Amino acid sequence: xxxxxxxxxxxxxxxxxxxxxxxxxxxxxxxxxxxxxxxxxxxxxxxxxxxxxxxxxxxxxxxxxxxxxxxxxxxxxxxxxxxxxxxxxxxxxxxxxxxxxxxxxxxxxxxxxxxxxxxxxxxxxxxxxxxxxxxxxxxxxxxxxxxxxxxxxxxxxxxxxxxxxxxxxxxxxxxxxxxxxxxxxxxxxxxxxxxxxxxxxxxxxxxxxxxxxxxxxxxxxxxxxxxxxxxxxxxxxxxxxxxxxxxxxxxxxxxxxxxxxxxxxxxxxxxxxxxxxxxxxxxxxxxxx
Amino acid sequence: xxxxxxxxxxxxxxxxxxxxxxxxxxxxxxxxxxxxxxxxxxxxxxxxxxxxxxxxxxxxxxxxxxxxxxxxxxxxxxxxxxxxxxxxxxxxxxxxxxxxxxxxxxxxxxxxxxxxxxxxxxxxxxxxxxxxxxxxxxxxxxxxxxxxxxxxx
Numbered sequence: 001x002x003x004x005x006x007x008x009x010x011x012x013x014x015x016x017x018x019x020x021x022x023x024x025x026x027x028x029x030x031x032x033x034x035x036x037x038x039x040x041x042x043x044x045x046x047x048x049x050x051x052x053x054x055x056x057x058x059x060x061x062x063x064x065x066x067x068x069x070x071x072x073x074x075x076x077x078x079x080x081x082x083x084x085x086x087x088x089x090x091x092x093x094x095x096x097x098x099x100x101x102x103x104x105x106x107x108x109x110x111x112x113x114x115x116x117x118x119x120x121x122x123x124x125x126x127x128x129x130x131x132x133x134x135x136x137x138x139x140x141x142x143x144x145x146x147x148x149x150x151x152x153x154x155x156x157x158x159x160x161x162x163x164x165x166x167x168x169x170x171x172x173x174x175x176x177x178x179x180x181x182x183x184x185x186x187x188x189x190x191x192x193x194x195x196x197x198x199x200x201x202x203x204x205x206x207x208x209x210x211x212x213x214x215x216x217x218x219x220x221x222x223x224x225x226x227x228x229x230x231x232x233x234x235x236x237x238x239x240x241x242x243x244x245x246x247x248x249x250x251x252x253x254x255x256x257x258x259x260x261x262x263x264x265x266x267x268x269x270x271x272x273x274x275x276x277x278x279x280x281x282x283x284x285x286x287x288x289x
Numbered sequence: 290x291x292x293x294x295x296x297x298x299x300x301x302x303x304x305x306x307x308x309x310x311x312x313x314x315x316x317x318x319x320x321x322x323x324x325x326x327x328x329x330x331x332x333x334x335x336x337x338x339x340x341x342x343x344x345x346x347x348x349x350x351x352x353x354x355x356x357x358x359x360x361x362x363x364x365x366x367x368x369x370x371x372x373x374x375x376x377x378x379x380x381x382x383x384x385x386x387x388x389x390x391x392x393x394x395x396x397x398x399x400x401x402x403x404x405x406x407x408x409x410x411x412x413x414x415x416x417x418x419x420x421x422x423x424x425x426x427x428x429x430x431x432x433x434x435x436x437x438x439x440x441x442x
Contacts, residue, residue: 009351039327053352102417103416103417104414105332105344105417106344108341109347190412
């Protein structure tokens with residue numbers, strides 16, 4: 001039962017080597033930590049029988065702080081992100097999310113690139129990166145392009161990645177004095193999939209909202225940015241009433257379904273609660289009350 | 290393929306792609322590495338890969354080439370592991386024993402890096418290890434007890 005017979009694992013230590021294999025062979029799928037992919041290979045007939053191990057490509061791993069952005073290699077693990085001072089200081093919502101993803105065993109193995117390429121609507125690293133306006137680098141032998149993360153998600157478990165392309169890295173701009181936070185709700189406290197997750201990024205000008213970015217996951221075919229709500233409330237003062245209004249406005253923007261983890265009605269209700277919690281936390285991290 | 294298993298360089302002949310879990314149990318007879326859910330949920334197959342706890346059911350064997358794999362067999366003479374093992378026995382933290390090797394490795398990694406863990410830190414360290422017998426209380430007590438013994442103050 002559930003053996004892995006019939007699959008082959010190709011190995012390479014260079015990015016160019018991986019891209020060459022992806023461009024010349026059909027139905028080759030990149031694999032890194034395998035924490036999503038291996039259970040999937042066991043459960044269903046995988047489309048691919050050939051996998052290429054990108055975990056041993058050194059140039060894809062690491063966190064680099066540049067003058068105006070932070071670059072994260074796609075095979076950087078959740079544990080590496082969790083212990084990074086750069087991440088906890090500059091992308092606090094991502095630090096929050098990485099502390100909640102899987103278990104220690106999963107965080108030690110699973111990668112941020114894998115979490116994004118799996119393109120689950122419930123991916124915990126998506127809302128934090130969306131509110132930080134992250135871009136992803138998608139490369140093939142013939143081209144190398146940056147695209148907004150928002151455009152990378154195409155549907156449930158569907159990303160923009162073509163068969164000859166690899167997600168190389170993630171770029172998070174360092175922006176102003178804003179702070180972010182991530183909140184989620186699952187069926188239990190730890191080691192569980194999110195029923196709904198949410199992240200908020202806020203820049204404060206006294207008690208007014210100078211800049212606002214909000215994202216909610218697991219409430220639509222892809223993780224969502226709440227751009228309409230953001231626009232409406234930039235410039236407002238943050239108080240109990242605006243918080244309630246922001247929560248209600250977000251609930252109106254989501255498009256959830258019923259599934260084994262929760263009902264659409266519950267997801268809609270809890271979206272408002274989680275976005276408020278995330279915003280309150282982000283606001284307090286900026287020093288606001 | 291060559292990798293380090295419990296402190297010794299070993300050669301594995303891989304004719305098909307298997308998981309690290311199957312390789313350790315079948316080719317090396319290390320049956321302390323338990324086959325539970327094969328989904329990365331239960332933690333019974335936990336091993337240390339370059340010192341870090343991972344689920345061996347989610348690692349493809351060729352991926353450990355040149356790396357260091359440790360199971361409880363490789364730590365049988367280790368002072369910290371001895372302390373943990375004694376504490377598990379004294380505290381009644383073992384019932385059926387299926388989760389025990391994984392629990393020991395997860396708590397070993399915790400105490401190696403953090404000799405004074407709080408109860409919450411212990412809970413996080415074993416969040417990926419499911420025990421269906423004990424209700425966790427005795428396991429958490431055993432780990433805290435071992436921590437106390439390795440650095441009494």
